[in-house]
Amino acid sequence: MASSKTITLRSSDGEAFDLEEVVAVESQTIKHMIEDGCADNAIPLPNVTSKILAKVIEYCKKHVETPKAEEHAVNDELKAWDADFVKVDQATLFDLILAANYLGIMSLLDLTCQTVADMIKEMSGNEICEIHLLIKERSLEKICKIYNIKTKLTLQSSDGMFFYVDVAVAMESQTIKHMIEDRCADNAIPLPNVTSKILARVIEYCKKHVETPKAEEHAVNDELRAWDADFVKVDQATLFDLILAANYLEIKSLLDLTCQTVADMIRGKTPEEIRKTFLRKHDFTPEEEEEVRRENQWAFE
């Protein structure tokens, strides 16, 4: 009779958990570590907090203790227990997905991902938006793909091209966000005002801004600023198209960036210079122009 060996796991916040080897090997990752002889001391799990690790161990214990259901038979009691087990808040659920993936506990991964997939079907538009942000935050797109949890939506440009975009990225546009909330985004979203050339750029902008970790309060992200400055180094036609697209799609930061760029081009120039830059039509008579200049004299000093 094999004596049951105790394995010690250490969570990211330093707590130690003792469990029997037979329970620990529900995790493929830990199983391999034991086989490779790396489990003599406590196994550190820097990606798993004590709160989540406790739950994972609870799951493994239950599944080890319950006698295996016979082939083609379903253990109803265990199923009910599982259903209760996943009745947790969303953040915990996503943390469990990450832990199950990292520890290689396939049945737990199946259970949690299926729960999320089912949740999304029932959700209101607002909740969907939040879920997609959580998925983006924890980089769960690949896992979600396996479980057919839709994390992308389709945008169609005015010239008929299709763009597949992460929902979290598309939500940078308030216009699209409202469509998701109103559940009008299940099929492709047509954008008749935006060409593929411009839409590609807009998506590039949104992607960069979603993926860059938010600058902490009182810190400015210099790298992002430099990237933005480069982003607007385009010809005038493209710049104005970007302004129109940002306005139509309601992407405030892009609208501010592009408008600021045009304002910087205007600033400090004489009216003649401004007209030259933007090829402005000139419809004042000389007398009218003189009148305007007099009206606002200091502006022209």
Next chain:
Amino acid sequence: MDSTYGKSRDRISNLPDAVLCHIISFLPTKFAVGTSVLSKRWRYLWASIPNLDFDDDLLLDRDKPIGDSERSICFKNFVDKVLLHGSISCIRKFRLKCSDHELDSAVNSWICTALERNVQDLDLYFDTEYPIELPPKFFFCKTLVVLKLSFSIFLDIPSSIWFPSLKVLHLRSVEFSTDDSAQKLLSSCPVLEELVIERWRWDEQWVFNVSAPTLKSLAIYFSVDGLACIAEREDELVDELDNELLVAPQVGPEDESEDEAEDEPEDQKYKLVVDAPNLEYLSITDFVSEDYLMSNLSSLVKAYVNVGPTIRGIDDQILYRGRIYELLRGISNVKHLSLSGETLHVNKDECEIEEWTLPLQVPTCVELHLNEVEIKKFDGLDYELGAIEFLLKNARVLKKMSIDCRDWRDGQEFCVCEKLSGFTRASRSCEFSVFCHCGGIRMFS
């Protein structure tokens, strides 16, 4: 002409009015009004923008010979005209930068106009010869959410004062009439969240009291002799500051022997008092205060501390060190602490002691809360290493320590890195990085 010439002509005219206004809103009012002459469509677009930004320094043509008083009249007429223009009934943002003291009564009436039009964001920057006083109705503004006052402004706080909507307040070296003015001002802001206080001159505010129950973010820049560190932002102004104001009030009698000190009247000391239970972010750059009292900072998440002895000198090294320790103890709940090398360097010139005396008791913040330490301007001196060794030995939940050696010459950081890697660490999962001159980062696990 290529075939797209016709199409690309007037692309800017394809934008809707609202977008054109948005573009104009990024321009100071002088340039915004300047767009009025572009075409009939643009003539009055500027007038619907609720943001006004007047700066008497802006001259389109710098070489134009225009006398000072003529310039003054011109500026006054311009501002008067713009404010008279009926369509801006509700001013959202009003910024006024003025260096002409002749205009002070006009300035007063302009501020009154802004207040009457329910201004939400008021930014006044005066560098006039004599400070400008604010009109009485200023102190009751119900609509102000953001207030920024810079330099030549004299704040005579009346006994009743109330800013019910004020969330953001920046005071840049303004003059107060009494020494409790600052605190009276803060007490009249029931929803204040962000406070920035700069002090560039010696004044009579011996005790600077920041007691604000709703405050979330506090930034302090007190630096008279250390002007270099903030001069990069206001180059011209530094030259113009009245030199008299840079002379420090005399410290008490030179004789420092302890027995006699008891008989002398207590010297006035500059003290900073902070009591802010909701404060999450604190930044202190302080080369003026000689004593600190931090209390109730139970919500503090992030702190940046850059303090050092003032030009007035340190009377007693041990006492001084004790005060720095008190400051750090007061922020004991902080999770992320950023310290400048200056802060660790508590022994200046005169003193022979070179080590950083380790506190007898490990501050709670270091033991239980400290997550991240960032050391900028690291010189590699013994007391700095001593401080780092202390932190590593005691910070049990330390996740990240980064040390900035970018000012060092290439390769110099080697021996320091060796010493650093030898220190015992209380926290096993600490990520340790040293930023080197070459741009590389040495990591230790």
